[in-house]
Amino acid sequence: MITWIIISIFTLITGMIIIINIKNRNSRIKKEQKEDIMKFLYKKSKENQKVNFESLQLFSKIKTNKLTKILEEMLKERKIKYDEDNIKLTLDGEKEAKEIIQKHRRIEKYLFEETSIDVEEIHDVAEKQEHNEEIKINTKNTYECIDPHGDIITGQETSSYPLLKIIKDIKNIEQIYKITHIEDEPKEIYKKIVCLDLSPFDYIKIKNISSNSITLLTDKGKIIELDYITAGNIFVNKEENEEITKMFEEIEKNITKITTLNELKLKEKGKIIALSFYIRGEERRRLMELGFIKGSLIEPIYNNMLGKDPRVYKIKNTMIALREEQARKIYVMKVNS
Template sequence: MTTLAIQPAFALTTGLLVLLLLGLLFWPQKGLLAIWSVGKANAQRVLLEDALKFLFDSEYKGIPIRLNGFAGYLHISTDKAARLVESLRSIGLVQFQEDMLKLTDAGRSYALRIIRVHRIWERYLADETGVANKEWHGRADLKEHSMSLEAADLLAAQIGNPVFDPHGDPIPSSRGELPAYTGKPLSALKEGELGRIVHIEDEPGAIYAQILALGLYPGMQIYIMDVSEDRIQFAANGEECVLTPLFASNITVESLKEREPLKEKYAALSTLKLGETAEIQAISPSCRGQQRRRLMDLGIVPGTLIHTAFASAAGDPVAYQVMGATVAIRRSQANLIFIKPSSNTKV
């Protein structure tokens, strides 16, 4: 047969090359196709909108604006930043007041629109999709430039008009309102003070990832145990944590006036042994969206008694008895369900 004249070694190499080429083109997130579709966004507008976001955020938190910080945030040279400010001024989005850079009303409402889209999209990713929490911010940073305000409003209506994003930041209303800023950095709290985490800054990403790894989340109650120059020791939901002041400044807290009783350390459902019974205390806030609703549907809510019935042949998942039904729960989920320790009652 003439076709067999094609050398197999040659054919194999060609085959491998074709596979490589396909991978290069279609690899998710890193492939040429993915990069190209990201690159389509209008670079100049993106820069302008990011600049407005930065200016607004600084104003909101009462931080003075310096050209250096501005350029650093946008990853551009100081020269380019100065030109950018000039072009923002020429289209009436910023103005100089007593040598201070200020947003005009038009600039402020533009920035609020971008922030609204960004935070609604983050909330959507957190509640309705399986996107990992480390990716929310990056994806919203891309989406905010391409999604219209109308589309964001529609999406917001679908997910119940949320007022906070998953990091605990308020979402600007469709009329452009935002509550006054009350938070202060965790590093500003003193020994013995009680606070609640309201926000965890998602930039820089490396610090954010480490804070997440500690299991901290907005809504968590913290109690400062010890403050020294290079470390802050505090209890979060009864669990002891240590952070450097640099890391702690990425966590915003609001102080709690009254000293609420500090809850004892939560035990995870996964620590409950076979044949034991306990009362459910809470579902961790890091269990969100569909998974949280599903657990609640099954009767995993505070106050319910749960009994460990039997394990599967491979050990995970484990079957629990709750509200008269037997349900299987994976270990990764059982780690996110808290029980009252040392209760031993009958179901």
């Protein structure tokens, strides 16, 4: 009898725990769905696009009955409102959406600066972590207010325009622009942009426009041909700074001398003109401490006898071994010995 009672109590407690866990899980999933909906509505409002039930369902992939209930709850919570067929955020909803987006950008910034996660995977990781209330990140480094895609984490967002739209109205082929944002979705296109070493804060000069591509000169001395689909993920602002104009004049005058560090021959000197944006975190800090800054002279002095990696370079009377993958992200201008 006692054994039966103990088994019954144990079964009851176990069942209650399972029910509580299921409820907590469902509650967490619903919270994440609401937050994703608010982010989507905020983004569409900034793009001046209307959102109806069908477009929201297409984005969220939530079944009709479930989505209806979620929207009813959000109406009661005063997070959303209806303007005829248009679903919009209230002021409270917009405030919460901004907080979620800021947290997402802080996580991206942290992952970019402090981890070795592949750049194209950062968005997906941040997307999962932004809903976790236990995660609180406050970055305290250079460009603290900017995430890896060029977005402002806090404060007033600035306007920028897709490169694809710019070239349709362009009158001056030689115009200089500053990249202000790179869209990280779809991932395949973002990965292509990263491989081309285009990044936020880069300056670019349009050299040619054809029926299916754009030719750019970057501030690192690279000539890049972009297809129109890829160009649609790059946002820019016109740049009319005299110093930047002079910098491009210098680059074009010495274009044949500009290369990446891995391409220098043994004992061939180069002057550093830029480090790739994608040299990140601790690696970037270490290189800069060793003197890898604009204007520093560097030369390869030893090759690995067993292969190409690593290679030894001399900079500011210091010798350092770098892999080809690292040296390929350091831009130099060849100088006469």
